[in-house]
Amino acid sequence: MENNSSQPISNPNNVPNSNAGSGALNNQNNQSQLFCPVCHQPVKPEYYFCPNCGENLKEVFGGISVWTQIGIYFISVFLPPLGFWPGVKYFMKPNPQAKKIGIIAIVLTFLSSIITIWLIYGESMTYLNTLKQSLTGF
């Protein structure tokens, strides 16, 4: 009797995963208790940084300073490819203000990229035409 093969299998295949709905539950609790968006530890609204993972909670739950916004928009307009990443970073945050800033930054980056490409294209076309003229004229 060393092999108890008649025993029922204690781990059947079709057990539903209890972790499946945990993400949705966290969102529902958001009204009364704030949670860090990164590590999901409970935090207080007056915290500047998450004590567990160091996420900048002031940007998540509080306001984003005007200078930070100006910096992001400035990068988006004048350094188009670089503005895309802070835009996405802010867009991913649960804070609606951060989301809005992220969307604006992404749109500005997009528009600025189009203008930059258009200018470079126009410049190179002018250059090519000048080159062609000087070649054929020679």
Ligand SMILES: [Zn+2]
């Ligand atoms: Zn955290």
